[in-house]
Amino acid sequence: MVPHQIRLSLPVDSIDRLASVEEGEFVGAEPAHGPDHTDDRPTWLRRFGRLSRRRRLAWGGAALALALGSTAVTAQATGTWPFDKDRYCWGAWKQDSGPRLLGDAVLQRTDSERSGTASDVPSPDRPQGKCSVVMTSEVPDDHGGHTGTGTEQYGEEAGEAQETLTFESRVTVEFGPVPRKAAERRKWLAGFLDASAVPLPDGVPGVVAGNRGMVVLPKACDVDGRPSAVTLAGGETGDGHLGVVEMPFTVGSRSEVARLMLAVAEKGMKSVGCAPEEPYRVTSPVAATSGDADGVREDFTACRIPGQRFDVGKFGGLAVQRGPVTDRMQTCSLTLRSRGTAPTPAGQFVMVREPRLVALFHGLTGERAPGPDWRGKGELKAGHQVVRADCAGHPTVFFQQLDETLRAAARPSPERVFARSANEVAARIGCAAVAP
Amino acid sequence: MTDDTSAPEPSSAEAPVAPHAASAAAWPAPRPRPRWRQWQWWRRVLRGKPGAVLAAAVAGVLLGAGTMAWQTGAPPFFDEDACWGTLSEDDLEALPLGSEKIRAQELSPGDGVEVSGECRLTGDRYGRADWAVTFRVHTPGGDYGSEPNDWHEKFLASDMAPLGGELLGMTSPARAWLTLPQSCASGSSAGSDPPPTIVDVDTGGSGRYSGPEDDEMRRVLGRAVTRVANGTMDRLGCDGRFEDPGELPALTQAQDSRPEALCGIEGLNTPSSADEQLVLERRSGGGGPIRSCDLGYSDYDIDDVHLITVEHPGLARSLTHAVRGSGTRIESDDGDGTLGSARAAFEASCQTGPVVFMLSQGSVQLKPATARALFSEYVAAEAKRIGCGPLKMEIPAIG
Incomplete structure (x- = not known):
């Protein structure tokens, strides 16, 4: 067997550094020298490797600063400086x-x-x-x-x-x-x-x-x-x-x-x-849910709820929005629209069964039945009606309010419109009628 | 020139008892190969100024690719999961495709103007290479006449159970579907209650179920459509992600019908004019906006009469082709409909919006008078159940 021979050919000025190279240690960019050839790594890498540690740190730091600086400039230009939101x-x-x-x-x-x-x-x-x-x-x-x-910005001359x-x-x-x-x-x-x-x-x-x-x-x-x-x-x-x-x-x-x-x-x-x-x-x-508010005129039923019947004659500017219709809530809104202003609420019919939404009516339903032969507790006034009753095991609130136009337009009357609507919705969600 | 540091092998004649001891004594322990050796290839490439430029270019490409990958969420150097990145290896393994290599042919959604896509997975189940599980993203009934009209009969059949929670969809041991949110579908949602875009999966299964593995397959398919739907929404840039389905209602089985209350509907019975009695039925379970019931004349078949009530407004609108199809017009103040030879459909306007009631028949068909009577009874009873009554329908006698 022939021992493997290692021949080193080192440039004279690196002999002092060779002493610090231990077995198998890779010393950063130190000129590690091959057994039978001179170092021919790229010039720039070679030069970097020959610098002292301090100078390497200096160059590294400069590069880092440059990178951060360009980030800052970019961030400034795009307005996305990350520390300033x-x-x-x-x-x-x-x-x-x-x-x-x-x-x-x-x-x-x-x-x-x-x-x-x-x-x-x-x-x-x-x-x-x-x-x-x-x-x-x-x-x-x-x-x-x-x-x-x-x-x-300039004077009154129209042109x-x-x-x-x-x-x-x-x-x-x-x-x-x-x-x-x-x-x-x-x-x-x-x-x-x-x-x-x-x-x-x-x-x-x-x-x-x-x-x-x-x-x-x-x-x-x-x-x-x-x-x-x-x-x-x-x-x-x-x-x-x-x-x-x-x-x-x-x-x-x-x-x-x-x-x-x-x-x-x-x-x-x-x-x-x-x-x-x-x-x-x-x-x-x-x-x-579906669609936008629809304009309505004359005799119409709002939101497909039988009972929500209004006759507004030739009055324009009224729109109806059908809201969600689920087991836990149902909403119907009537609004007055005119150009240049936000729509104003004119009336609404609401059913809620979700417990936290039912809580929104706390204090509005009172302690007594709304009227003879009504189920639950509530009140009936010309402008607003409300009843809270048990519906298939869950407290459920039915609520309606109408402005003056709609009070006058309700057929046959605001209270009967409310009563019939509440019963129809109750039937849909599978519970007994609330109104006589 | 590369370095050759391997020591020569001991000759077979020597058979040393302790080879390490022998070599340790003779030679110094071999130096671990210094890492700078790996530069050998690089140093040739990176020599000089061109080398510096190349190094910068490669770094730039990697950085750019990495940034891009980070933005799109998909590493550029790895294969995407199947079906536009939505189904992992585990998901695929659960599907009925066999154990050999699964192939996917895909047309991912969002590549065109319309939201539509398809992912056909084939494996070697039962040694047949043509067994396929197909996922589709499409809008049944959305483009009048552009698709075969049997989506509803297949996907709203009585073996379906609702996925529950926020998921509007259903699952069975053979197929499953889930609607995408309206805000995510393509912009062609004309008018209110547009037909929804649906993600569905079809394994081509038969519809006869026997064991717990069928129950498990429902869950697998329910999860799979949810994953594909979430991945589709991701691809389309839509907000929100569905959670996996929770507990499903029990898988329903066929049972004997009660003659005076078919499908459990009091008052619904086989009309006296019928030649035969409907004796076997299976009803969909779990409530929800879709109820269906399949019935049969014999003890072993439920493919003769199908009854469906669709309370979801968008899905009801997707049945416009049936409501306005060929056949005798159904007259009513409360809606619109058609009675044809194989199918009858009526759309009513209820508080939730449009609701469609449908009767469809298999190969053995009821006499027209019988179909008329059965359908009228069904619509009246269902309308009452969902709080949309009373409905008055007039179906003129044919001929």
């Missing part, structure tokens, strides 16, 4: 987190500004609060200034005036118990149990639309027996040569609006100290 609503919402309103793309419009305001964060002593995000932008108005009511359109979009979130007074509560219900909103999935009690939503918080957050809720409302106005005009506005997809609400709910509940062990989470898709 704005937060809104007591930190619950983060800039650029998804919804268009919080995004950065929307700020690219000329003269756009976004700002947030918030009351004190809810606390155990004061378990309520309000926060909002407002975005304003100005755009030159191409439509000329013949009415002279917009913002004008030469340069006007700007100002848009303001805002999202307002409120956290706290539902209104105590009955009339205020009914107004709140008209706004937030509107039929354009669909139920949240995954057992979260609440409803959501593109520009509005409401989540009822768990019983632990009740105040004086009234449930607490988080509500979200969005809107946009344009101010131009037509004056201030309310425009249709979408905060985001229903899933996004749901997440915005739940983020504030979680923050608020934690601050108040009533947060549940399992936080509210929505992961399933939000199922939409």
Whole structure:
């Protein structure tokens, strides 16, 4: 056997470094030399390897600084510096987190500004609060200034005036118990149990639309027996040569609006100290119901609920929105529409069986039957009617409210319209009639 | 020139008793091969300035690919899971495809304007290479006349059970389906209650079930469509993901009918004009917006008469082709319908929206008078059950 021979051929100036090379040790970029050839690694690598450790650190540090610096410059240019995101609503919402309103793309419009305001964060002593995000932008108005009511930049000459359109979009979130007074509560219900909103999935009690939503918080957050809720409302106005005009506005997809609400709910509940062990989470898709509000005239039945019969004659401007129709809730809303303003609620019919939604009517149903031969407890007034009764084992609330136009239009009368509608819905969900 | 550091083998004649001891004494322990050796290939490639540029280019490509992969969530160097990345090895193994290599032919959704896709999996079950499990993403009844019209008879049959929870869909030991959310479907949702886009799976099974493995297959298919639906929503950029189905209602079996209450519906009986009695029936279980019942004239068959009530508005609209099909018009203030030779369908307007009641027949058909009577009774009884009554229908006598 022939011992394997190792011949070394070393450049003279590296003999002192060879002593530090131990068996099998790879010493970074040290010139490790082969048995029978000179080092012919690339020049740049060779030169780097020959530097002292300190100089290698210096070069390495310089490279790192360059990399970080270019990141910073890029971030600055695109507005995405990672350590500087704005937060809104007591930190619950983060800039650029998804919804268009919080995004950065929307700020690219000329003269756009976004700002947030918030009351004190809810606390155990004061378990309520309000926060909002407002975005304003100005755009030159191409439509000329013949009415002279917009913002004008140069004199009054109609032909030469340069006007700007100002848009303001805002999202307002409120956290706290539902209104105590009955009339205020009914107004709140008209706004937030509107039929354009669909139920949240995954057992979260609440409803959501593109520009509005409401989540009822768990019983632990009740105040004086009234449930607490988080509500979200969005809107946009344009101010131009037509004056201030309310425009249709979408905060985001229903899933996004749901997440915005739940983020504030979680923050608020934690601050108040009533947060549940399992936080509210929505992961399933939000199922939409059908279509838009339809205009109605003359003698019509609202929302396919036999009994919801109104005769408005030639009165235009009324629209009907059919809401979700399930075992746990059913909503029908009538609204007054006119150009340039947001639709105003004119009437609604509601059935809820979901326990936390039933709690929204706490204090409205009273202790007595609404009338002779009625089941359950409630009251019948010209402008509003309500009854809470057991329905196939679950407390169920039927509720209706009508403005003056609809009170006059109800056939045969507001109370009979309510009675028949409640019975028809009761039959649909498989429970006994509530009204005679 | 590469280095040759291997020591020569001891010759077979020597047979040393302690080879390590022998070699340790003779030679120094071999040096572990220094790692710089691996540079040998690199050093040739990276020599000089071109080498530096190449190194930078390769690093850039890897970085870019890595970034892109991170964004799309799919490593670019590995094969995607089957059916546009939705079914893992475990999912595939559970399907009735056999144990040999499973092949997938795919047309993934989102590649065109319409939301439609197909994934055909074939294996060697029972030694037959043509056994297939097919997943489809499509809109039954969405494009009037573009698809065969038997989706409802197959997928809404009485062996189906609802998946429950937030899932609008059903499963059986042979097939399963699940609707995608309306906001995720293609933009062609004209009007209210558009027919939903559906993800379904068909194993080609027969419909006769016997054992616990059938129960398990329902769960497997239910999970599989949920996975494919979630992957489809991912691919389409839609919000939300479905959870796996929970507990299913019991798998229903065929049973003897009660003559005065077919399908458990009081007052629904085989009309006196019928030649034969319907004696065997199977009803779908678990409630939900779709109820169906299959009936047969003999003790061993339930393929003669099928009754379906579809309370989901979008699925009811997907039956427009049946409601407006060829046959005698059904007159009613409360809706629209048609009575044909093999099928009768009526659409009523109820609180939930459109509701379709349907009767379809197999090869042995009822006399027209019998079909008329049975269908009228069925619609009246079902309308009452779902709180949409009373419905008055007039079906004119034929001929």
